Amino acid sequence: MIPLLHDFTGARVLVFGGGPVGARKARRFAREAEVVVVSPAFADRDFGDSERVRAAPDPADVANWIDRVDPALVVAATDDEAVNAAIADAARERGILVNRADESGGRDPGSVVVPATIREDPVVVAVATGGRAPALSKYLRGELEETLSGAGEMATVCSALRSELKARDVAPTRRREIVTDVVTSPDIWTALRTGTSNCPQVIEDVLGEESTTDGDRP
Numbered sequence: 001m002i003p004l005l006h007d008f009t010g011a012r013v014l015v016f017g018g019g020p021v022g023a024r025k026a027r028r029f030a031r032e033a034e035v036v037v038v039s040p041a042f043a044d045r046d047f048g049d050s051e052r053v054r055a056a057p058d059p060a061d062v063a064n065w066i067d068r069v070d071p072a073l074v075v076a077a078t079d080d081e082a083v084n085a086a087i088a089d090a091a092r093e094r095g096i097l098v099n100r101a102d103e104s105g106g107r108d109p110g111s112v113v114v115p116a117t118i119r120e121d122p123v124v125v126a127v128a129t130g131g132r133a134p135a136l137s138k139y140l141r142g143e144l145e146e147t148l149s150g151a152g153e154m155a156t157v158c159s160a161l162r163s164e165l166k167a168r169d170v171a172p173t174r175r176r177e178i179v180t181d182v183v184t185s186p187d188i189w190t191a192l193r194t195g196t197s198n199c200p201q202v203i204e205d206v207l208g209e210e211s212t213t214d215g216d217r218p
């Protein structure tokens with residue numbers, strides 16, 4: 001399986017199953033997509049900003065639901081294996097992505113695994129184990145959260161710095177050196193994490209140093 005980032009803005013996601021797992025997937029996709037959850041019962045959970053429809057389609061009905069909702073992705077999160085299998089078949093026949101929550105390895109074409117995710121916007125890190133060990137994905141997410149602290153702010157600094165350097169016609173090789181120095185500087189990481197510096201301040205410091213260096217050149 002190959003990790004990709006998929007933009008679900010304006011897309012629909014159809015979730016079958018209103019248990020804790022269906023709720024978790026609904027919350028996740030509702031960040032961007034229009035989510036519809038179909039289930040005979042809904043656990044007392046947060047389903048995010050999703051539409052809930054009370055129904056218990058049998059395996060022969062799921063294709064009709066998919067055709068009606070016309071989703072980009074279908075999630076099979078019921079506790080009924082025959083229903084989940086029918087959902088996967090119907091999605092595959094229609095070329096729609098499918099996430100089966102009740103399956104680990106041996107996945108079919110078009111199937112999607114939902115990774116454990118760390119967000120430090122705009123930085124995103126996803127962890128998966130090929131479906132083998134979801135508990136490990138969850139554990140590693142916890143570990144990585146600490147490592148990634150400040151990465152969002154660092155991304156903002158790099159992006160603004162690149163624009164500034166381009167605007168000043170700094171040569172591409174020199175631009176790369178400067179950005180690499182910033183991103184590998186333990187002092188800047190610490191300053192961003194502790195809030196003792198911020199994006200405009202870092203950029204002012206770096207550009208100040210760069211113009212001094214320029215001035216020193218023969």
Ligand SMILES: C[C@@]1(CC(=O)O)c2cc3[nH]c(cc4nc(cc5[nH]c(cc(n2)[C@H]1CCC(=O)O)[C@@](C)(CC(=O)O)[C@@H]5CCC(=O)O)C(CC(=O)O)=C4CCC(=O)O)c(CCC(=O)O)c3CC(=O)O
Nearest residue numbers: 101102103104113114115116128129130131134135137138
């Ligand atoms: C294949 C996959 C399909 C998919 O759902 O996309 C899948 C499948 C299954 N999960 C099962 C169990 C558990 N899943 C979790 C947790 C998470 N599971 C997630 C993803 C995935 N789970 C995909 C693979 C990801 C990968 O490659 O690693 C996470 C990362 C993302 C999310 O779901 O949002 C989320 C953590 C989110 C976070 O906190 O960051 C926990 C831990 C807990 O609940 O505390 C347990 C109990 C402990 C255990 O069993 O490991 C079972 C057995 C059911 C049974 O029979 O009992 C199956 C089915 C099977 O394995 O056959």
Ligand SMILES: NC(=O)C1=CN([C@@H]2O[C@H](COP(=O)(O)OP(=O)(O)OC[C@H]3O[C@@H](n4cnc5c(N)ncnc54)[C@H](O)[C@@H]3O)[C@@H](O)[C@H]2O)C=CC1
Nearest residue numbers: 017018019020021022038039041056057077078079101102
């Ligand atoms: N991917 C993951 O992280 C995990 C996956 N699982 C798997 O996912 C499945 C769902 O997990 P839970 O939410 O904990 O189970 P659950 O049993 O609490 O919920 C299942 C939901 O499916 C609904 N349902 C039953 N028949 C349906 C139908 N025909 N159409 C639509 N909805 C229907 C039920 O009303 C219930 O709301 C489990 O059977 C298990 O195999 C379990 C734990 C974690």
